[in-house]
Amino acid sequence: MTSLLSVRDLTVDYRATGLIMPRRPLRAVDRVSLTVSRGETLALVGESGSGKSTVARSILRLQPVTAGTVEFDGHPVLELDRRTLRGLRRRMQIVLQDPSSALNPRMRVGAAVAEGLEIHRLGVPSERPARVAQLLGEVGLDPALADAYPHQLSGGQRQRVVIARALAVGPELLVLDEPVSALDVSVQAQVLSLILELQQRRQLAYLLVAHDLAVVRQVAHRIAVMYLGRIVETGPTDAVLTAPAHPYTRMLIAAAPDPDHVEGRPGGSPLRAAAPDPDEGPPGGSPLPLGVSGEGAGATRPAKGCLFQPRCPHPGLDLRCASESPALRPLGATLAACHHADSTTS
Ligand SMILES: Nc1ncnc2c1ncn2[C@@H]1O[C@H](COP(=O)(O)OP(=O)(O)OP(=O)(O)O)[C@@H](O)[C@H]1O
Ligand code: SF4
Ligand SMILES: [Mg+2]
Numbered sequence: 001m002t003s004l005l006s007v008r009d010l011t012v013d014y015r016a017t018g019l020i021m022p023r024r025p026l027r028a029v030d031r032v033s034l035t036v037s038r039g040e041t042l043a044l045v046g047e048s049g050s051g052k053s054t055v056a057r058s059i060l061r062l063q064p065v066t067a068g069t070v071e072f073d074g075h076p077v078l079e080l081d082r083r084t085l086r087g088l089r090r091r092m093q094i095v096l097q098d099p100s101s102a103l104n105p106r107m108r109v110g111a112a113v114a115e116g117l118e119i120h121r122l123g124v125p126s127e128r129p130a131r132v133a134q135l136l137g138e139v140g141l142d143p144a145l146a147d148a149y150p151h152q153l154s155g156g157q158r159q160r161v162v163i164a165r166a167l168a169v170g171p172e173l174l175v176l177d178e179p180v181s182a183l184d185v186s187v188q189a190q191v192l193s194l195i196l197e198l199q200q201r202r203q204l205a206y207l208l209v210a211h212d213l214a215v216v217r218q219v220a221h222r223i224a225v226m227y228l229g230r231i232v233e234t235g236p237t238d239a240v241l242t243a244p245a246h247p248y249t250r251m252l253i254a255a256a257p258d259p260d261h262v263e264g265r266p267g268g269s270p271l272r273a274a275a276p277d278p279d280e281g282p283p284g285g286s287p288l289p290l291g292v293s294g295e296g297a298g299a300t301r302p303a304k305g306c307l308f309q310p311r312c313p314h315p316g317l318d319l320r321c322a323s324e325s326p327a328l329r330p331l332g333a334t335l336a337a338c339h340h341a342d343s344t345t346s
Helices: 052-059 082-089 109-119 125-138 143-147 155-168 185-202 213-219 237-242 247-255 319-323
Strands: 005-014 026-036 041-045 067-072 092-095 173-177 205-209 222-227 230-236 329-331 334-336
Touching: 005 052, 026 041, 026 052, 026 205, 026 222, 026 230, 041 052, 041 213, 052 067, 052 092, 052 173, 052 205, 082 092, 092 155, 109 125, 109 143, 109 155, 125 143, 125 155, 155 185, 185 213, 205 213, 213 237, 222 237, 222 247, 230 237, 230 247
Parallel strands: 041 205, 041 222, 092 173, 173 205
Antiparallel strands: 005 026, 005 067, 222 230, 230 334, 329 334
């Protein structure tokens, strides 16, 4: 199956300015490659500061990229002129963590949802109120809320409005950057169910940035685990979460709280639909832990060798780890970047 989104060797440096001496740029994303097909969810997971949002923003060309390519439905996103990019942006929408900051507090809900239709000159103006009502209904909101202001809604309702606004322009890819993590735990499951329903109804492709493994387990077909800007492990969700090969993935899973002790979460079996390509689909799996937190932004970055080396608990850690950067290679049902992962014991 051809991928809708294909990212190759994406690299992003942030310029860092020191007070006295100029500092070296920070490599926030380092040669990241990934693909997402129609109807598929790829989750990007990793500690805070691992580069997940930078990948997400780069794909939509919301920030400068140092190197690499991004192809959307065959179009080279990073090379397009402004006009062509505007047309393509309609097909790729982003939903961020905090719905309040995504909505203008002085704009009524209906106007916020209709804005994209106006910008992209979609449909006839006289038909927009009916279209807005239909979109609000599709995200589970009463169409009468079109007259409300964002502050009159709950957090979950506001995120539904943000999703309706994204859907208004008929996207094929949604980049979801922590879409439920700012919501009350009891509301998270409802918004996740909506996200899944919409995927099935519209065959949407999702790039989901999440730090919560419970969310990922429920909705993602595949996972890419990031550490200090690199993908260190990737594969079908159940393979990565039940038989992780990389020591860092193992550490994330071990640090996650027990799902049975978190209220209101969509525990139990995954809610996601079967993967679009049966050959790449997730195998069956056992219950998995929830949640990931960490201090990736403060993690020590060695000058050479494996980036995970200062924190790696692997008994086989050796001089090669200190000198040679490991490339992704097949290990069991996943790809992992570790020189010694095949000899790792759980
Ligand atoms: N605009 C910026 N200027 C300079 N450095 C930045 C900028 N944005 C992000 N960074 C740095 O780039 C790295 C990756 O940040 P990014 O926000 O992509 O991580 P993340 O995985 O999304 O983290 P989180 O889970 O906290 O959202 C971090 O070290 C961060 O401090
Ligand atoms: S390459 Fe070495 S340091 Fe890196 S994760 Fe594997 S064992 Fe650990
Ligand atoms: Mg982020």
